[in-house]
Amino acid sequence: MNRVYRRIRKHLWELALGALLSLGVFTSWTGVRSCLQSGFSVDVCSIFGKTAWEWLELLIAPAVLAGFGILANQYFKQRDKREEELEKERTEKQREQERIIAKDKERQESLKDYLADMTELLLDDSWLVANAQTDSSVVSQIPRIVAIARARTITILRELDGERKGLVIKFLSESGSLKLISLAFSDLRGANLYQANLNGVNLEGTNLDGANLEGANLRRARLIRAMLFNVNLSKAYLNNANLCRANFSNANLIEANLSKANLHSTIFSDANLYLTNLEGIEWNDETKWPYNNGLAKARNVPAKLSNYPGSLLALPPASPT
Numbered sequence: 001m002n003r004v005y006r007r008i009r010k011h012l013w014e015l016a017l018g019a020l021l022s023l024g025v026f027t028s029w030t031g032v033r034s035c036l037q038s039g040f041s042v043d044v045c046s047i048f049g050k051t052a053w054e055w056l057e058l059l060i061a062p063a064v065l066a067g068f069g070i071l072a073n074q075y076f077k078q079r080d081k082r083e084e085e086l087e088k089e090r091t092e093k094q095r096e097q098e099r100i101i102a103k104d105k106e107r108q109e110s111l112k113d114y115l116a117d118m119t120e121l122l123l124d125d126s127w128l129v130a131n132a133q134t135d136s137s138v139v140s141q142i143p144r145i146v147a148i149a150r151a152r153t154i155t156i157l158r159e160l161d162g163e164r165k166g167l168v169i170k171f172l173s174e175s176g177s178l179k180l181i182s183l184a185f186s187d188l189r190g191a192n193l194y195q196a197n198l199n200g201v202n203l204e205g206t207n208l209d210g211a212n213l214e215g216a217n218l219r220r221a222r223l224i225r226a227m228l229f230n231v232n233l234s235k236a237y238l239n240n241a242n243l244c245r246a247n248f249s250n251a252n253l254i255e256a257n258l259s260k261a262n263l264h265s266t267i268f269s270d271a272n273l274y275l276t277n278l279e280g281i282e283w284n285d286e287t288k289w290p291y292n293n294g295l296a297k298a299r300n301v302p303a304k305l306s307n308y309p310g311s312l313l314a315l316p317p318a319s320p321t
Helices: 002-010 012-026 032-037 052-122 125-132 136-159 162-174
Strands: none
Touching: 052 125, 052 136, 052 162, 125 136, 136 162
């Protein structure tokens, strides 16, 4: 008995569906019988007393409204999303601009404080005497004063942008402080040193990547192992400068004067030496010259250079055949 009951229960929904279909087909009030008899003619066939056209009229308006509602909902959702994204982007840009302004203000304040501190230091009696080199009685105080000045200078150069770095160097140059303050291993990346006077300055190991040294005076400067990638040295004066192991990769040396410079193990990969004065230069077999006849348009190229072992105009490796 239980087995029969479970079987009936299992197929109950099938029995119910069959009963509804039988009711629709064999009774006239649903209209199913008339539709079957008329071959589902839209003019004759009626369901629950309404023709197909009447049902379409009843259903099409809600369907259209529902469709418009869905489309409108999607449109407004996308619009709100775009507005949120634009607002987020505007907020991020505003915050970035505020950070830039705050950083610029901070750099300006740092520069102002540095100049004030250095002015006070440079007016110290022992500094004045040391700079003039007239009184040997304060020699023992010179290292401490110079060390303080150098520490402040090296620190501030790491914090400033290119324009303000140029202002610091100009201040030190015009005050004559570069005779005592070494700029070795300092950060002068991107510095604007246009026509700066750096005669005899110690720039050993200094990072000058991207700096503007157009027309600068670097006579007798010490640039051993200096990093001069992408630097602009057009029309600069590097007479008698020590450029041993300096890296001038991709540097602009158009019309620069390198006469009598020390170029031992110096790297000029991809540097522009157009009309560069190379009169009296010193080089060795580790000096790396530009590819593709980079020295062809330089001026006063030593006659021995083209025959010197290791210093031939290097050509790119031949492509495999």
